[in-house]
Amino acid sequence: MSDSDIVQDFLVESYENLDRLDRELVGLEKNPQDRDALASVFRTIHTIKGTCGFLGFNKLEKVAHVGENLLTRLRDGQLTLNPELTTALLGMVDAVRQMLKEIQATGQDGQVDYPELRENLTRLSQVGAASAVKKAAAKESSAHAKVEPATLDKEIAPASSKDVALSPAPTSGKAVLTEAPKPAALEPFQEAVSGPPVETVPEHTEEPVAAKPDDVLAAQQTLESRPREAVAETIRVGVNVLDKLMTLVGELVLARNQLLQISGTVEDTGLQAVSQRMNLIATELQGEVMKTRMQPIGNIWSQFPRTVRDVALGFGKEVGIEMEGKETELDKTIIEAIKDPLTHLVRNSVDHGIELPDDRVKAGKDRAGRLILRAFHEGGQVNIEITDDGAGLNGDRIRKKAVERGVITAEQAVRMTEREIFNLIFLPGFSTAEKVTNVSGRGVGMDVVKTNVEKIGGTVDVQSTRGRGTTVRVKIPLTLAIIPALVVTCGGDRYAIPQVSLLELVRLEADEVGKGIELVHGAPVYRLRGRLLPLVYLNRELKLVADGHSAAGDGAVNIVVLQADERQFGLVVDQINDTEEIVVKPLRKQLKTVKTFAGSSIMGDGKVALILDVLGLAQRASVITETRDRALTEKAAEAAASGEEKQTFLLFAGPGDSRMAIPLSTLARLEEFPVAQVEMSGSQWVTQYRGQILPLVRLNVVLEERRNKLRALQAPPTADSGPIQVLVLNHDGRSFGLVVERILDIVEDRADVRSAATRAAVLYSVVIGDRVTEMLDIPAILRGADVSAARPGLGPRSAEVAN
Amino acid sequence: MAQTAQFCTFYLDKLLFGVELKGVQEVIRSLDMTKVPLAPGVVSGLINLRGQIVTAVDLRRRLELEPRPAGMRAMNVVVRSEDGAVSLLVDEIGDVVEVEETTFERPPETLRGTVRAMILGVHKLNDRLMHVLDIEKACQMTDVAEGTAAGH
Numbered sequence: 022m023s024d025s026d027i028v029q030d031f032l033v034e035s036y037e038n039l040d041r042l043d044r045e046l047v048g049l050e051k052n053p054q055d056r057d058a059l060a061s062v063f064r065t066i067h068t069i070k071g072t073c074g075f076l077g078f079n080k081l082e083k084v085a086h087v088g089e090n091l092l093t094r095l096r097d098g099q100l101t102l103n104p105e106l107t108t109a110l111l112g113m114v115d116a117v118r119q120m121l122k123e124i125q126a127t128g129q130d131g132q133v134d135y136p137e138l139r140e141n142l143t144r145l146s147q148v149g150a151a152s153a154v155k156k157a158a159a160k161e162s163s164a165h166a167k168v169e170p171a172t173l174d175k176e177i178a179p180a181s182s183k184d185v186a187l188s189p190a191p192t193s194g195k196a197v198l199t200e201a202p203k204p205a206a207l208e209p210f211q212e213a214v215s216g217p218p219v220e221t222v223p224e225h226t227e228e229p230v231a232a233k234p235d236d237v238l239a240a241q242q243t244l245e246s247r248p249r250e251a252v253a254e255t256i257r258v259g260v261n262v263l264d265k266l267m268t269l270v271g272e273l274v275l276a277r278n279q280l281l282q283i284s285g286t287v288e289d290t291g292l293q294a295v296s297q298r299m300n301l302i303a304t305e306l307q308g309e310v311m312k313t314r315m316q317p318i319g320n321i322w323s324q325f326p327r328t329v330r331d332v333a334l335g336f337g338k339e340v341g342i343e344m345e346g347k348e349t350e351l352d353k354t355i356i357e358a359i360k361d362p363l364t365h366l367v368r369n370s371v372d373h374g375i376e377l378p379d380d381r382v383k384a385g386k387d388r389a390g391r392l393i394l395r396a397f398h399e400g401g402q403v404n405i406e407i408t409d410d411g412a413g414l415n416g417d418r419i420r421k422k423a424v425e426r427g428v429i430t431a432e433q434a435v436r437m438t439e440r441e442i443f444n445l446i447f448l449p450g451f452s453t454a455e456k457v458t459n460v461s462g463r464g465v466g467m468d469v470v471k472t473n474v475e476k477i478g479g480t481v482d483v484q485s486t487r488g489r490g491t492t493v494r495v496k497i498p499l500t501l502a503i504i505p506a507l508v509v510t511c512g513g514d515r516y517a518i519p520q521v522s523l524l525e526l527v528r529l530e531a532d533e534v535g536k537g538i539e540l541v542h543g544a545p546v547y548r549l550r551g552r553l554l555p556l557v558y559l560n561r562e563l564k565l566v567a568d569g570h571s572a573a574g575d576g577a578v579n580i581v582v583l584q585a586d587e588r589q590f591g592l593v594v595d596q597i598n599d600t601e602e603i604v605v606k607p608l609r610k611q612l613k614t615v616k617t618f619a620g621s622s623i624m625g626d627g628k629v630a631l632i633l634d635v636l637g638l639a640q641r642a643s644v645i646t647e648t649r650d651r652a653l654t655e656k657a658a659e660a661a662a663s664g665e666e667k668q669t670f671l672l673f674a675g676p677g678d679s680r681m682a683i684p685l686s687t688l689a690r691l692e693e694f695p696v697a698q699v700e701m702s703g704s705q706w707v708t709q710y711r712g713q714i715l716p717l718v719r720l721n722v723v724l725e726e727r728r729n730k731l732r733a734l735q736a737p738p739t740a741d742s743g744p745i746q747v748l749v750l751n752h753d754g755r756s757f758g759l760v761v762e763r764i765l766d767i768v769e770d771r772a773d774v775r776s777a778a779t780r781a782a783v784l785y786s787v788v789i790g791d792r793v794t795e796m797l798d799i800p801a802i803l804r805g806a807d808v809s810a811a812r813p814g815l816g817p818r819s820a821e822v823a824n
Numbered sequence: 825m826a827q828t829a830q831f832c833t834f835y836l837d838k839l840l841f842g843v844e845l846k847g848v849q850e851v852i853r854s855l856d857m858t859k860v861p862l863a864p865g866v867v868s869g870l871i872n873l874r875g876q877i878v879t880a881v882d883l884r885r886r887l888e889l890e891p892r893p894a895g896m897r898a899m900n901v902v903v904r905s906e907d908g909a910v911s912l913l914v915d916e917i918g919d920v921v922e923v924e925e926t927t928f929e930r931p932p933e934t935l936r937g938t939v940r941a942m943i944l945g946v947h948k949l950n951d952r953l954m955h956v957l958d959i960e961k962a963c964q965m966t967d968v969a970e971g972t973a974a975g976h
Contacts, residue, residue, distance in 0.1 A: 269875065631858065
């Protein structure tokens with residue numbers, strides 16, 4: 022083994038160790054008494070230090086050495102881990118990592134030897150040493166130099182931990198104390214410990230001070246089981262070896278397929294038996310090799326506690342991270358592809374989602390926010406959820422921002438549901454962060470998250486409840502290496518279409534083609550269950566023929582209905598072959614510019630077939646435009662196209678959280694006014710709106726029972742209440758604002774299940790979206806409001822129903 | 825003793841070309857090829873090289889030479905580029921030649937255009953000139969626009 026091989030091994034091992042250090046240090050900060058973890062941290066640093074010395078990386082060794090010193094004090098119980106110490110130690114981990122990178126790049130450990138960091142670490146460890154020595158000296162005077170190391174340690178550890186807690190180290194006389202004999206006396210002991218530390222540590226846990234007997238027992242048990250764990254039967258295998266294995270298995274599967282075809286035609290029971298066995302073995306081998314590429318998602322999650330800690334600390338927040346389903350396995354390539362998006366989402370949740378501790382307390386929550394990562398398999402896909410219990414998304418602010426930025430029109434904004442609004446955060450250049458921080462809020466990121474996840478065939482969705490928190494759900498396929506696909510033929514060549522984008526297949530026989538396919542100003546469409554499906558001819562898009570309408574020889578048309586980015590379109594191909602599991606191979610750089618193809622694969626007969634990139638194809642054919650805005654308006658367009666029987670309603674909450682609605686057509690705008698803008702004109706609430714005085718009618722007052730109405734009506738707005746939600750309505754050429762509790766949604770419904778009204782100002786009750794909703798009678802409300810201005814509480818409607 | 829290098833030679837439109845032997849993975853007869861619609865015109869298609877999918881580059885087109893006459897079966901010179909194996913389609917395979925550094929000369933100033941970037945220079949052999957091809961440049965497609973109907 023050459024020197025560079027040794028260095029390489031050292032680097033690989035050290036990177037892994039450092040990642041573990043991050044994790045363990047953050048864990049230790051929460052539970053400083055975990056001696057087991059402390060011993061492991063110590064061991065790791067000691068190993069790095071030792072190897073550095075051996076390989077001649079002196080600067081790296083120096084940094085590791087001061088870190089080790091500090092850890093020694095911690096391990097011996099002379100210091101207790103606190104945030105300051107953790108930060109210093111993490112700083113050391115970063116420095117070591119930086120130097121490893123330097124070694125990787127240049128073979129040398131760099132020019133910097135981090136004097137400040139080392140000083141800081143030394144200072145921190147001397148705090149412990151100083152007080153320990155002071156105590157020890159007072160107790161045993163000169164005796165300790167001769168004491169057996171183990172005894173010495175027993176003596177000092179309990180004493181010092183008390184001492185540190187009671188009195189901070191005297192700052193004066195530090196110089197003298199650092200030269201005190203005690204550390205020197207401990208030196209041989211340290212040497213003894215650092216050899217096989219696993220066996221030595223349990224002795225320390227006999228200390229009665231902090232560890233409860235149970236803890237000691239548990240620690241010992243873990244320690245006993247650890248050596249077995251450490252020598253668990255794993256070996257390190259290069260990724261390129263695994264990739265090569267995968268390729269060979271792919272080949273084997275192809276050869277098997279051919280063999281099976283041949284053996285089917287030959288009357289030879291011996292051959293058939295062998296090929297059957299070979300079939301089974303190859304299938305099993307394929308499964309096992311696939312497994313070697315699978316990694317638990319915990320591998321990338323493990324760095325998140327550190328990320329969360331750093332981000333939270335930077336903003337003065339307190340955040341606890343919880344993980345469920347760490348063991349959920351994913352293909353290596355997918356793990357790599359989602360690492361950055363997930364990191365961004367996690368940082369984002371801490372930065373934007375979780376509030377400052379004081380705000381949380383005000384909102385009646387725990388000071389510390391919770392961030393929950395959850396992963397699980399579902400229907401051949403992996404779901405990853407990132408949930409925070411923070412402030413939630415502010416739908417109204419996103420709506421406003423989106424309109425301001427011209428992402429959507431005001432009209433679209435009114436029509437969009439809460440969920441659609443939330444998902445606007447994934448559009449490019451969209452950020453609602455009020456402060457731009459170095460973590461997030463720069464308007465880049467969420468769109469990159471979406472793009473990256475979609476690139477590997479996944480989806481992102483966000484759900485949020487105001488004041489309760491936000492959940493981002495990422496759905497991704499298990500593996501990219503082998504996917505089910507539909508194989509079609511076009512222009513004599515085969516193409517594979519990933520099954521995830523496939524909705525259905527439609528075949529039009531020759532005699533149906535004429536009336537089945539219609540033209541919208543030259544653009545072919547097909548009526549699929551009453552809706553127009555744009556048609557894309559694959560041979561034309563791929564420029565295989567100058568013009569191609571009908572494709573198959575018999576005049577029939579095969580339409581593959583595909584979904585791309587919430588748009589559907591029909592792809593016309595010559596022939597639909599079969600569905601197959603295909604092994605995906607990426608395209609080389611020379612073909613990366615061709616956006617229509619996602620990769621290539623080798624078919625059963627050994628020929629190469631291209632895999633269509635449905636999204637790329639849709640973009641090429643202009644089915645979807647780059648701004649995605651058509652997808653957003655699609656629902657509205659659909660409603661218009663699908664017939665008149667459905668109506669669109671604005672749903673909102675009335676007094677007492679009752680569900681109410683008005684037809685959207687009566688609505689001019691939705692507005693939100695701060696209470697301060699509300700003025701009183703007599704007993705009428707008004708506000709200045711677009712150069713007019715807009716009378717405000719409060720729904721809760723209109724619906725109030727008569728005896729309370731007068732008082733309620735004349736009450737001025739309460740200054741400290743939140744902004745009021747106003748529906749601006751036009752009636753008989755006059756505008757007025759209807760104050761409601763909360764806007765719920767905009768829905769489309771037939772609304773044909775009706776029953777009579779139960780109170781004034783309501784036309785009838787109706788079932789919208791499976792729930793009973795009251796349809797407001799706007800003219801009646803206006804009459805009530807108008808009259809009530811002159812004769813409070815005695816509007817015709819209210820008088821009518823008051824009995 | 826001057827430094828020598830071994831070259832794998834091949835012909836394109838009667839011109840002699842060479843690539844350094846250590847960059848050549850193998851030489852094979854023509855294989856079944858899958859054409860790639862919308863790909864740059866110089867990409868002839870994809871071939872299955874024992875389970876490895878390799879892009880085939882038509883060197884005649886790449887070097888802006890006359891198209892290969894109909895009926896002439898191309899040979900594949902599979903070279904190792906930064907981005908994995910690439911098959912260069914050539915007319916005919918020549919010998920492996922060993923040349924000294926001293927016979928090398930940079931291309932004349934009069935050789936212009938995109939081709940100049942791909943030809944490192946020539947070795948003056950006894951009877952003719954051997955063009956030395958820059959494998960990386962020849963395999964890079966950044967300067968080639970999207971073509972129409974590849975392979976036509």
